[in-house]
Amino acid sequence: MKILITGAKGFIGKNLIAELKNRKYNDIFEYDKETDLVLLGKYCKEADFVFHLAGENRPKDNSEFMKGNFEFTSTLLENLKKYKNTCPVMISSSIQAELDNLYGKSKKAGENLLFDYSKETGAKVLVYRFPNVFGKWCRPNYNSVVATFCHNISHDLPIQVNDSDVVMKLVYIDDVINELIKALEGKENKVNEFCEVEIVHTITLGEVVDLIYSFKRSRDSLSVPNMGNSFTKKLYSTYLSYLPEDKFSYELKTNVDQRGSFTEFIKIPERGQVSVNISKPGIIKGNHWHHTKNEKFLVVSGKGVIRFRKLDSTKVLEYFVSGDKMEVVDIPTGYTHNIENLGDTDMVTIMWANETFDPERPDTYYWEV
Structure with missing residues (x-):
């Protein structure tokens, strides 16, 4: 099976490619911003499945929201139509598609493109509205508060918490990847017109911060977090991935x-x-x-x-x-x-x-x- 992944060098893309290769899916077309656009046509001609993960989260100019989340999606679908390739297409959207902001509007526009494409061509489309995704390899100080806090706290840098009581919905990268591979195998978790990651963690921002600080203190107390709590286990694994490279070890008394x-x-x-x-x-x-x-x-x-x-x-x-x-x-x-x-x-x-x-x-x- 030939798999096209846009946004291949992004957070979800890197994790997806690594696990696909672990599972012996080796025929992967990796497309990112630096990839020659000519190759997109070749990939769209041959692909048996498309993971469309490319998008703009935090551009320098607001106009780039539509360019990254709508225009490129349009280019991708036009290439598939050009070669009459009606393979399944998955798109990475966001729960913010329900909100009235520039990012949400651009994501919603990308979703609508995909639904219209499905009606026109009969292709199977899978639209995932992800909540906040956290885990290893996510860029700090970009679009993930968990990545930012894990990085800053592990590096002894300050963090800013505007409202510790704000409730967050979080999905862990491994759970996301498992769901995407299920989708690849035709076993996606579809709820009405959208697809969802089954395991979603609901927690306040303050609780997340407290946990991360407790991870930092655990080296002194020699304690280990409660691995019986699935969120704590996932957050601790995430935190360790942000340790400074010269601070992996710590001395014991x-x-x-x-x-x-x-x-x-x-x-x-x-x-x-x-x-x-x-x-x-x-x-x-x-x-x-x-x-x-x-x-x-x-x-x-x-x-x-x-x-x-x-x-x-x-x-x-x-x-x-x-x-x-x-x-x-x-x-x-x-x-x-x-x-x-x-x-x-x-x-x-x-x-x-x-x-x-x-x-x-x-x-x-x-x-x-």
Whole structure:
């Protein structure tokens, strides 16, 4: 299948092309502002499907709204008619087509062109009125407040919020792309005369800002956002894509003594915390027990033994562990336990606890195994 994509270098275009190639759609005609107009005719002659994503969002001159959103659409359709190509055509419109502003009027005009084209030629047309689209590769300080805020906050730049209570409707780029590929395969989500992305997130601007700032703070608190919330998960992925290129990494606080070191890595209020423990050769760590706190130990380098003893028993259990065998050992409540490095190199253990450490209630009691 030969697929023509206008606006190929734009936000949606780049994401669509990447995923089409992931799905082995490799015969793609990419058309953008810099493409020779002569090629448009060739592409329109051969295309089996058209994604018309090109358009003007924020031109230098208001007259360019109609030029980019109406005149080019007209040129595209004339080329298809010239070669009697009645392949399906999808157009990227906007919910602003319902509004009385220059951008909305130009989008509405483009929609009408497509509907008239369908009546004239019998071609299948798919008109998508997208709300605000967010995700990776969107230009900040252009037409997406989410992109702008993610970029500015991650770069320690100021943002301007005129009304934090304004309600926004947002669609995530991956959901948009999945819908467009469904349309390509004849399974579009059509509601009356328009097509829609099924998953739309409704949230206030203030809530978006608060979330993005919490992402920035999470490096200091070692917290991870609530990935059970689909919008938070998508927004966090978007935020990370705007990190400064020299700020992908961040340091952790390591507690070091003669026995080795202990470093907290991730803290999640609902899921506990993950830490990295390094023990020097011959060192024993632990010798304590818990009422409710439980842990999982995974030795990833070196070798050692984890010992357990129930408080009312003299029986000692031993679990020998090694980085040569990826094996998780549960640390049950009510058992005092320790871990000893039996090797001649540092032993590295990944430790998970079911709760983040609370110095006011550590639930950790010394008792030798």
